[in-house]
Amino acid sequence: MDIRRKILTWARIKSPWIIHFNTGACNACDIEIIAALTPRYDLERFGVQLKGAPRHADILVCSGPVTRQIECRLERIYEQMAEPKFVIAVGTCACSGGVFNGCYNIKGGINSVIPVSAYIPGCPASPKAIIDGAVKLLASLKK
Amino acid sequence: MHDSHKFKIPMGPQHPALKEPESFSIALKGEKILGVEIRLGYNHRGIEKACEERSYIQDIYLIERVCGICSHSHSTCFIQAVEEIACLQIPERAKYIRTLIGELERIHSHLLWLGVAGHEIGFDTLLMYTWRDREVVMDLLAELTGNRVNYAINTIGGVRRDVSEQQALDVLKAVDILEERTKYYIGIATTETSIIKRLLGVGVLSHEDALRLDAVGPTARASGVTRDVRRDDPYAAYGSLSFDVITDNHNDVYGRTLVRVKELLESFKIIRQVIKDMPAGPLSVKAPRKIPAGEALSRYEAPRGEDMHYIKSNGTEKPERVKVRAPTLANVQAVKHMLKDRYLADMPIVIAAIDPCFSCTDRLISVDYLDTNRKQIIKWQDLHAYSIAWHRRHGIDFTKLNKETRGAGF
Ligand code: SF4
Numbered sequence: 001m002d003i004r005r006k007i008l009t010w011a012r013i014k015s016p017w018i019i020h021f022n023t024g025a026c027n028a029c030d031i032e033i034i035a036a037l038t039p040r041y042d043l044e045r046f047g048v049q050l051k052g053a054p055r056h057a058d059i060l061v062c063s064g065p066v067t068r069q070i071e072c073r074l075e076r077i078y079e080q081m082a083e084p085k086f087v088i089a090v091g092t093c094a095c096s097g098g099v100f101n102g103c104y105n106i107k108g109g110i111n112s113v114i115p116v117s118a119y120i121p122g123c124p125a126s127p128k129a130i131i132d133g134a135v136k137l138l139a140s141l142k143k
Numbered sequence: 144m145h146d147s148h149k150f151k152i153p154m155g156p157q158h159p160a161l162k163e164p165e166s167f168s169i170a171l172k173g174e175k176i177l178g179v180e181i182r183l184g185y186n187h188r189g190i191e192k193a194c195e196e197r198s199y200i201q202d203i204y205l206i207e208r209v210c211g212i213c214s215h216s217h218s219t220c221f222i223q224a225v226e227e228i229a230c231l232q233i234p235e236r237a238k239y240i241r242t243l244i245g246e247l248e249r250i251h252s253h254l255l256w257l258g259v260a261g262h263e264i265g266f267d268t269l270l271m272y273t274w275r276d277r278e279v280v281m282d283l284l285a286e287l288t289g290n291r292v293n294y295a296i297n298t299i300g301g302v303r304r305d306v307s308e309q310q311a312l313d314v315l316k317a318v319d320i321l322e323e324r325t326k327y328y329i330g331i332a333t334t335e336t337s338i339i340k341r342l343l344g345v346g347v348l349s350h351e352d353a354l355r356l357d358a359v360g361p362t363a364r365a366s367g368v369t370r371d372v373r374r375d376d377p378y379a380a381y382g383s384l385s386f387d388v389i390t391d392n393h394n395d396v397y398g399r400t401l402v403r404v405k406e407l408l409e410s411f412k413i414i415r416q417v418i419k420d421m422p423a424g425p426l427s428v429k430a431p432r433k434i435p436a437g438e439a440l441s442r443y444e445a446p447r448g449e450d451m452h453y454i455k456s457n458g459t460e461k462p463e464r465v466k467v468r469a470p471t472l473a474n475v476q477a478v479k480h481m482l483k484d485r486y487l488a489d490m491p492i493v494i495a496a497i498d499p500c501f502s503c504t505d506r507l508i509s510v511d512y513l514d515t516n517r518k519q520i521i522k523w524q525d526l527h528a529y530s531i532a533w534h535r536r537h538g539i540d541f542t543k544l545n546k547e548t549r550g551a552g553f
Contacts, residue, residue: 024188025211026208026210027210027212028208028211031212034274035274035281038271039275099204099208100190100193102193103190103192105188105189106188124211124291124292
């Protein structure tokens with residue numbers, strides 16, 4: 001790895017900015033994501049910051065099954081993000097469709113629309129699991 | 144944004160964080176909102192239909208996931224209807240446990256709301272405070288039910304888990320801590336001038352309008368409507384508990400804030416009574432797999448207002464029709480009314496004030512300039528920033544307060 005790439009990776013791992021997108025979740029996963037960012041769990045100590053705009057973000061954190069209406073929006077948000085970009089699927093729904101599998105308006109998990117780098121199961125995924133997933137993703141970037 | 148422009152802002156089409164995802168299309172003249180149109184139906188998962196394809200027991204699991212914040216409300220409401228059709232008398236202890244979890248849920252939801260409201264007006268320290276205190280309730284819920292959210296404590300005919308004596312003590316201990324914190328928040332809400340300036344007179348909904356538009360929950364109660372299913376049509380153990388229905392006559396966002404923080408105190412009162420009076424006995428009665436034919440409508444006072452479930456059964460193990468009317472749906476019409484002729488800068492807090500589970504931060508808003516055909520995209524983030532900057536120009540600034548409270552020893 002040349003030195004420039006090394007510096008870039010180092011910087012990226014130190015301050016991954018995330019954007020949270022709810023693709024049809026029941027809210028439980030979303031409040032757990034927010035809870036992971038608030039004082040008790042404090043995901044920010046890993047440099048993770050919640051951003052509002054896809055263009056600022058490195059990691060797209062998705063929760064919920066993909067509903068048919070939201071499918072194209074999810075694609076669009078993913079396309080707007082700058083490379084390199086990663087996707088974390090939070091919750092069983094985001095991983096596979098979960099309890100909503102088979103509903104007429106549900107496409108399936110996040111990976112039925114865009115590629116996913118990390119899956120965090122749980123209904124809802126607890127903040128601890130979310131931190132674990134985020135840290136594992138960051139560790140895998142080092143390689 | 145120039146005053147002479149009239150333009151239209153479609154907001155949405157989805158508010159991904161809402162139970163009933165909505166799309167607001169806002170017509171603006173300068174900074175004033177001329178009118179708001181609301182469309183529903185995005186982010187729709189088809190839960191009602193899915194319920195018809197699953198058995199009653201499986202439906203409980205699904206119904207809890209209508210909304211993760213009021214999961215106990217929805218599952219209790221659903222189960223009450225099923226129990227009514229099946230003529231089941233559930234044990235007293237189960238009723239008390241349902242009440243206990245319901246009130247803990249109300250506490251977590253109101254604290255969550257207080258934080259979100261703080262965030263929307265630019266008082267982020269409040270968000271961090273309340274969400275940290277909220278963890279106390281989350282720990283309790285995890286201890287009592289095994290899960291932080293989506294508690295799965297209900298089953299047809301009763302509840303699935305008992306509350307041990309140790310757990311009851313833990314609940315009382317946590318309630319003491321929370322009560323102290325809540326009093327602190329009431330102090331902030333009633334004395335902090337920035338908050339009062341920012342919330343007073345915003346999002347007005349008069350008493351008559353609240354009745355006419357059928358507002359529910361704290362939104363209605365802050366307009367002086369004494370409407371609370373817990374008292375009007377008692378379910379679970381509420382019939383034998385004493386508590387006050389909190390109302391307020393401010394008719395605005397400030398009133399809604401006061402109602403919610405004061406309701407926290409009522410919840411503590413209810414929880415203490417529940418723990419004290421909880422009778423011994425079995426947790427559930429045996430429920431038949433096939434529910435006899437019939438129909439029932441059940442009501443429940445969720446943290447956001449009256450939740451309603453209608454079930455029609457046809458004698459099989461699956462329901463024939465399930466209908467859910469969640470409180471936010473009842474309140475969106477009121478929001479439309481509250482926003483009319485108000486400033487765009489107040490929109491975030493007015494919408495947040497009905498507590499539509501506004502936890503997601505990313506929304507795309509596109510502005511169409513009606514007279515010039517120009518198009519501009521505003522993100523929710525930008526609207527949020529705009530709103531804070533607008534109020535700062537008008538003399539309401541939380542920067543100092545954020546700094547001051549940060550070191551206040553918590
Ligand atoms: S995984 Fe569970 S908690 Fe998360 S969005 Fe899906 S149903 Fe809700």
